[in-house]
Amino acid sequence: MTAVGAAAPRGWLAQGVAAGIKGDGRLDVAAFVTESPAAAAAVFTTNLVRAAPVSISEAHLSDPSARAVVVSSGNANAATGAGGVEVARAMCDAAAAAVGCDPSDVLIAQTGLIGVPLDRDAAVAGAAAAASTATREGGTSAAAAMLTTDTTAKTAEEHVDDGGVGYTVGGTAKGAAMLAPSMATMLAVVTTDASATAPVLEAALLAAMQTSFHAIVVDGSRSTNDTVFLLANGASGGATIDSPAHPGYTPLAAAVESVCCSLARQMIDDAEGATRRMRVTVSGARDDADARKGARAVVTSLLVKCSLAGADPYWGRVLSELGASGMAFDPADASIAYGGHVVCAGGTASTHDTSAVAAHMAGAEVEIGAVVGAGPGTATMWGCDLTHAYVDENMGTS
């Protein structure tokens, strides 16, 4: 497939260029352009320290219609003051001029070093070049231009047969791996040629976040730049999905969730220094929110992450993190299983097949299941191990 990721749906073009922001000749500015205006929704970081592109994109979404998304890597343009805001705005202006739209119809996301002024000339020229040369085949270079310490490009596509011509949801992302040495910025651009209103896109995106980007943890840090965009240009010619009650909503939301989950999984697999993935499911909690607290505490725990690196099924750490998570439960009712093998029942050690557990721990994905009571609440979160390579990658800026 030559049309990949966010450039896979009809009417979507993309390009990645080397503008000189990274300083080593790698691709560092991407543009995603739609031939016709798209409805747009976004989720931004909740960090009080918000990078310049976050403020600009939020302002541009006061009218939820867009023609292009610009993404640059190598410099987060965060904690860069009024100068940083001006550069981000100038990048939107340049892309708008290239595409032939209003600057307010351009969205922007950036990732990289915090607190370092961004080279205005390079960034603006890059935005103009990427937007003016975007093509159906540019999805690969655009995906590469978003990367920082990621080792692989991250794209996903999902086709939906809606009984008519069908449509595609496509996505491109950069991972929760950190730029040496920035925060765990995650950026994703998800597009579709379905027709949907902005409120519908927002509903689908918020729902998808819970099981995808909100369900992964590398190091628990929230960045100054985290951004996920969802845009629909209607190029498929299908009916406009204008409410969550519309019959087209459920398959659209499912496709968006599928693409987001694929991108999130790719982020975990490419997390800095990670050699093993964990899938933690907490069930039997009072409610889903409580289960999420418990699952998040386990995947975030340094001790559990170190155990995972050592392939050690040390359930005592899992139980202890659940106990400190703020989730309400009675430890005496808790059971914990690795790969389906129960190692703790009723809050204490349980006899189990140690060689089967050892074999499971040695694999690429460890599944930790905790049943904490008889409630209806359940949640699954994804994490990875902590290794020397993570420490090395984050010890310095150079």
Added chain:
Amino acid sequence: MTAVGAAAPRGWLAQGVAAGIKGDGRLDVAAFVTESPAAAAAVFTTNLVRAAPVSISEAHLSDPSARAVVVSSGNANAATGAGGVEVARAMCDAAAAAVGCDPSDVLIAQTGLIGVPLDRDAAVAGAAAAASTATREGGTSAAAAMLTTDTTAKTAEEHVDDGGVGYTVGGTAKGAAMLAPSMATMLAVVTTDASATAPVLEAALLAAMQTSFHAIVVDGSRSTNDTVFLLANGASGGATIDSPAHPGYTPLAAAVESVCCSLARQMIDDAEGATRRMRVTVSGARDDADARKGARAVVTSLLVKCSLAGADPYWGRVLSELGASGMAFDPADASIAYGGHVVCAGGTASTHDTSAVAAHMAGAEVEIGAVVGAGPGTATMWGCDLTHAYVDENMGTS
């Protein structure tokens, strides 16, 4: 000084013995005994998963008078069910028989592996042996018997001249370094020969916690066993301090805080794999609680810890963690300094003496100061760097 730590005040005896819990011949059961009954107060872990000794000690404190404290290391006796509770109770019984007191006048704390049954015979014999052989000179062996992956024993003493004969506050602790591979259990026994009521001891202990044990973070994990005891036997013969309004309260509270802070500092310096300490002060916050949120986020951050290992003054990470901490502030008002050198002002980079900052970063203690506004709130927290050695120490149980 032969009478050290919690055995330094008059009337306090201690002993550490090798009972075989650790399995390698190291000391693993300590007893602290007072010749006359002591008033007692305690702070326990807030983890829902509470080790057996936590439940037993809490129950024994329903009458806040004590004659002995038993501490064992190598096995946390957590997630060990009713059997674990029975072993902890039998250890108290054995110590009580040795001392000649009611079992409810014995307190107990344990640290080590979670979820592994504790050898009853070894543990009970150890408690009896330590309690029956406690002497004025046993403070050193008792301190050693509390250690897990700690590399050094932790003791502190503070003399108070109350105008009379004076009194001593002494403490012995095991660190926030983790037992391979248990949680970051911290245990501390603080004693004095001052005379004070249990409510007064509780007030002094809770106040001291804020600037000592609650102000240090190694990896953010709260253990199943965390316990701090404060006991006063009145052997100095001074007047009983019976209220926080008593003129003797302030010097007693200050001495308790001083001992707790010394022990806490020793824990940070001996944290697993740590090579550098950080002292993070947030000021100008809305209130102290808000400042603590910010300071805690910084010392807990994996990214900041990695920067510290690399001696990298990457203030962008500090600012970003403050922004995600839940503390209310305007990032545009924030300034950040390393060793007093301001590197970020008004939320963006500030010119500074880079060689002076580099020299500061290379030292054993890095001081990070963040001023986040004009409010009265301030807090200081202590942390350490994250290194390969931490990962190695926590990868496996063996």
